[in-house]
Amino acid sequence: MKRLLLALTALALLAGFGDVFAQINRRLPLAPPPPPPSPPGANDWRTPDPDNLLVIDTSKGRVVVELAPFAAPTQVARIKALARRHFYDGLEFFRVVDGFMDQTGDPKNDGTGGSDLPNLKAEFTYRRAPGDDFVSAGTVVSTETGYQGSLPVWSQLSMMAPLNADQKVAAWAAFCAGVIGAARNGDPDSGNSQFFLMRNDNPSLDKTYTGYGRVLVGLDVVKSIKTGEPVVPPRDTLTKVQVASDMPPADRPEIRVVDTKSAWFKARMNEIFVDRGLVFRPCSVDVPVEVR
16 A cells, blocks of 8 residues: 555656646747758658648638648548538638737637537547557656657657557647647537637647647748737638648649658657757657648
């Protein structure tokens, strides 16, 4: 019994330290990471699946988001279904907070509306199996961190998987700049059509909102949207939202992104992890993208 109490105490301390370091990480201004020693090679790149590319044309320019169905399959299916109905075309960015996020996707353009489809269950976390596409940078206190595809991710330790019935562990999106999230009210299961694009990193949203993709192209556009709570008219708008696979091949954006499973990216992430130590977040690592 004494050993069990000691073990529980140690776990509680680790959890407490995790909260402390999250607070430090939220407030501590960090120097830019060291420059990479060499550019990615020809084999370090991949071409995203056009069926998981959301092309968001706005009054300020184009944003391309790579969706992450492994993290939030129902939310990804929802935004693709609504885009295919042209639901988003013409809607406004009605709440935009500088240094935080751009919110849109409401047919009422005031934060109270949604689609005619039912609300979605929260997908704040997902289950991942060791050996999948998750690439670990290392462990910060008691949590693993890294990338899965282009999505920055936190995860329970992979070594815990054999202890669970499904042989998996919980993982969740890190709300870094460019991450797309499902807007909701106080009910965790109230996500519908509204979404937001992160202008900056904000770890307070981790595990409390559904993150389901990340901007590959157009983060500068995201940061240029007119701000306000609410935004005073005239507002910036979504002129057209499309799934890339639905576009004529000649009109699709030609994009390649560094594969986070590549040797180059793993070395780069490890270099920054060593440099950052206990204040490392996956947001610290940029994933190079090229538009051709």
